[in-house]
Amino acid sequence: MQQTSWDVIIVGGGSAGLSAALMLGRSRRRVLVLDEGSPRNRFAGHMHGVLGRDHTSPLDLLADGRAELERYEGVTVRGGIAVDARALDDAAEPGSTAEPNGRGPRVALELADGERLHARRLLVASGLRDALPPVPGLAEQWGRGAFICPYCDGWEARDRRIAVLAASAAQVHQAQLMRQLSVDVTFFAHGAELTAEARAGLIARGISVEDRAVAAVVADDGGRLRGIRLVVGTELATDAIFAGPVPEPNDPVLRRLGADRAPHPMGGEFVVVDAMGRTSVPGVWAAGNVTDPRSSVPFAMAAGSMAGAAINADLVEEEVRAALAASVRRG
Known part of the structure; x- marks a missing residue:
């Protein structure tokens, strides 16, 4: 199988991954x-809260980012799915083109097509999947009439009929955020157990609480959101739904490498990173939604930029050590 080496391999070409590549490309890596x-946001027609790009396509942002990277001759962006990863010894494996200088960690990746890649450092920025509540019709509305983030899509639903479809009691806060934007908000408990305090807080702000179970999300003949149907047959009209999917990080590479993970307040387990994105595995960083489901586009871009700078600094430190060692040997 073909083997190729790089200074840095970035798994994931979203906001975080491309931002890291920009920093590294500008450092001639x-x-x-x-x-x-x-x-993650491919279902959305527009992204919001991104300074200078508000209400523009998230896919256009990524296309522009890839175009910007073309000026840096050391950066290559292409398709590929990493299916396996492992740390290498200090010396390069037989057959690899990696520099066997014995001065730092190395990582080997295997792609779905069998290609093998080696890198001095690895950044995982592969994002996450939103596991939606199993409500018929909800997936078809995702990114169109149904959303997750009040800050990302709430303004567009202002002064309209808003439904908050609970997967857990955590959506109480989501409903309270939406109340800032509309007086017509209904909280569909959908089996979530509300504390007396949470229920009282909803009612106090004029948020309706619907305890009857949800049967389906309903669209009109044109596929636009029409309402929510209850199991009793009643249909309640709504203009926008805000739901709370379970975040599932796309982290098989980090799992294979044995990176430390920890429970997240929003559910699931996510890789543990420091302020610059470094994981517990030497030579491996992570950034963006693969580390935190709350990471919006601006946060992901910032995290990727910081990780790219940190990786370059780490490589420089390794090169200083190698140069000093070579000087001692010569001298």
């Missing part, structure tokens, strides 16, 4: 970005 082409 040889960088490969592997992009599966399925960013």
Whole structure:
């Protein structure tokens, strides 16, 4: 199988991964970005709260980012799915083109097509999947009439009929955020157990609480959101739904490498990183939604930029050590 080496391999070509590649490309690093082409926000026609790009396509942002990277000759962005990863010994494996200088960690990746890649450092920025509540019709509305983030899509639903479809009691806060934007908000408990305090807080602000179970999300003949049907047959009209999917990080590479993970307040377990994105595995960083489901586009871009700078600094430190060692040997 073909083997190729890079200074840095970035798994994920979203906001975080491309931002890291930009920093590394500007430092004249040889960088490969592997992009599966399925960013988390691909269902959304517009992104919001992104300074200078408000109400523009998230896919256009990524296309512009890839175009910007073309000026840096060391950066390559292409499709690819990493299926396996492992740390290498200090010396390069037989057959690899990696520099066997014995001065730092190395990581080997295997892609779905059998290609093998080696890198001095690895950044995982592969995002996450939103596991939606199993309500018929909800998936068809995702990104169109149904959303997750009040800050990302709430303004567009202002002064309209808003439904908050609970997967857990955590959506109480989501409903309270939506109340800032409309006087017509209904909280569909959908089996979530509300504390007396939470229920009182909803009612006190004029938020209706619907305890009857939800049967389906209903669209009109044109596919536009029409309402929510209850199991008793009643249909309640709504203009926008805000739901709370379960975040599932796309982290098989980090799992294979044995990176430390920890429970997240929003559910699930996510990789543990420091302020610069470094994981517990030497030579491996992570950034964006694969580390935190709350990471919006601006946060992901910032995290990727910081990780790219940190990785370059780490490589420089390794090169200083190698130069000093070579000087001692010569002298």
